[in-house]
Amino acid sequence: MFHALLGWLFGRKPPPRPAPPSEAEGFRRLEREAPLRATETAASTAEAGATFLCREAVLGRSQRIAGYQFMLQEGARARIRHSSRRTHHVYSEVLVRSLVHADIGELLGERLAFIDLPDSFLSHPSLAALPARNVVIVPTVLPDAGAPEPAALRATVAGLRERGIRIGLIDPTVVTELAHLLPQAEFIIAEAEGLDARRGLKLGNIALEVARDARLVVRGLPSIDDFRFSCKLGASLFQGPFITSREDWSAREPGPNTARIGTLIARLRADADTRELAGLLKQDVALSLRLLRYINSAANALPQPVSSIEHALALLGREKLQRWLILLACTVDKGEGRAGAALETALVRGRMMELLGAGRPSAECDALFLVGLLSLIDVILQVPLDKALAPLALSAGIEASVRGQGGPYQSLLALAMACERGDAGVGAAGGDLRAAAAACGIAPEQASECHMQALSWAMQIQD
Numbered sequence: 001m002f003h004a005l006l007g008w009l010f011g012r013k014p015p016p017r018p019a020p021p022s023e024a025e026g027f028r029r030l031e032r033e034a035p036l037r038a039t040e041t042a043a044s045t046a047e048a049g050a051t052f053l054c055r056e057a058v059l060g061r062s063q064r065i066a067g068y069q070f071m072l073q074e075g076a077r078a079r080i081r082h083s084s085r086r087t088h089h090v091y092s093e094v095l096v097r098s099l100v101h102a103d104i105g106e107l108l109g110e111r112l113a114f115i116d117l118p119d120s121f122l123s124h125p126s127l128a129a130l131p132a133r134n135v136v137i138v139p140t141v142l143p144d145a146g147a148p149e150p151a152a153l154r155a156t157v158a159g160l161r162e163r164g165i166r167i168g169l170i171d172p173t174v175v176t177e178l179a180h181l182l183p184q185a186e187f188i189i190a191e192a193e194g195l196d197a198r199r200g201l202k203l204g205n206i207a208l209e210v211a212r213d214a215r216l217v218v219r220g221l222p223s224i225d226d227f228r229f230s231c232k233l234g235a236s237l238f239q240g241p242f243i244t245s246r247e248d249w250s251a252r253e254p255g256p257n258t259a260r261i262g263t264l265i266a267r268l269r270a271d272a273d274t275r276e277l278a279g280l281l282k283q284d285v286a287l288s289l290r291l292l293r294y295i296n297s298a299a300n301a302l303p304q305p306v307s308s309i310e311h312a313l314a315l316l317g318r319e320k321l322q323r324w325l326i327l328l329a330c331t332v333d334k335g336e337g338r339a340g341a342a343l344e345t346a347l348v349r350g351r352m353m354e355l356l357g358a359g360r361p362s363a364e365c366d367a368l369f370l371v372g373l374l375s376l377i378d379v380i381l382q383v384p385l386d387k388a389l390a391p392l393a394l395s396a397g398i399e400a401s402v403r404g405q406g407g408p409y410q411s412l413l414a415l416a417m418a419c420e421r422g423d424a425g426v427g428a429a430g431g432d433l434r435a436a437a438a439a440c441g442i443a444p445e446q447a448s449e450c451h452m453q454a455l456s457w458a459m460q461i462q463d
Helices: 002-009 024-033 042-047 074-080 085-101 104-108 125-129 150-163 176-184 197-209 224-232 256-269 274-282 285-298 309-329 339-356 362-374 377-381 385-392 396-402 410-418 433-440 444-461
Strands: 053-060 065-072 112-118 135-140 166-170 187-191 215-219
Touching: 053 085, 053 339, 053 444, 065 085, 065 104, 065 339, 074 085, 085 112, 085 125, 104 112, 104 444, 135 150, 135 187, 150 166, 150 176, 166 176, 187 197, 197 215, 256 274, 256 285, 256 309, 256 385, 274 285, 274 309, 285 309, 309 362, 309 385, 339 362, 339 377, 339 410, 339 444, 362 396, 362 410, 377 385, 385 396, 396 410, 410 433, 410 444, 433 444
Parallel strands: 065 112, 112 135, 135 166, 166 187, 187 215
Antiparallel strands: 053 065
16 A cells, blocks of 8 residues: 555546536436426526536455445435436436446455445336446335236346346335345345344344345444444444544553654754654564655656665655654554544545545645645544644645644535535534535535545555
């Protein structure tokens, strides 16, 4: 991972993944086939004329990211919640085609993509373009007429499974209409709200007796304690705000590597000369070797490899050295469990902010990246935010934005956070996507495209 980050540090950014084509045509079709009621105003029609792809991480028991649930942004979902089956189908097609255009097969690698789709959409031809090995389709039930007959739906699901697509079923004790698909299900999906030991045992028995070896997925987990409880119930996959939630880490201190890096940053900010900085680096053999290895990898256009710390520092320069040390501080003492998932989320935020800042001076783009990266440094290191930031000697603007105290970059950070959850409403962390984009003077479509590019980049550099 750090090789790619150092490439960013040297200004050699990976080529951007092609952005998905505009979804405008899909929604022009939506308005043709399922227009809003005539009583609705032209303004509301325009407001609903576009939608944006969002995602939520799915973690395994080790708290590493096992996949993502992809969805349309909440504004679009709210609009169609009580609409006709035909309207749901058009939105589902937009979602599927957006994922195909985003090339999620290559994007995800071995990870899974969970997609909730109406039961009557499972025979739609657009599903043929999805990468079967990555996809878990979760059928949903709509209240109006047009649901497939059970035998026909079982045949459709069997065809999907033959292609390699997996099936997840929403808690069959809640959505009883699809219980007949349990023998073909590989996942049973329950909501954290209302999940207790009795219900967990019942779902476990269903998995053992009907859906052989199906794994339990729990969505909407608010805290790490809820995650631990779900683990005890036997769940295998987990979603919810717990991934980036804070705990009481007041008794914890940054690790020894972070402390050494903090000393280097402090001397660098105090204008220590290169000889002193090189001497401090040489006191830590592992850190010295890491610097030489990374700079030789990133600077491979040089005629000869770099063999001395002094030469490496001269090549980096003082500003790049400080950014390298800050990046290193986020990884050397990384906490266990969900710290890895938090780091990936932070990398996505940083890269998205950098992409949205394209055209700004280089130093400002670097600052945007660092704000996104450091926005979860306390969760990554599992120490209080004050202790995590203290050794880094950040500029006032960066620190204020990270702390949520204003600053020149906070609005872009709020926009990056708004892209992380499809149901982040006004007042939630990061705010509503459309409102957050407007506050930055950025089109929501551009923000959504940059978010997907940032996700691709973050996963590539961690391979």
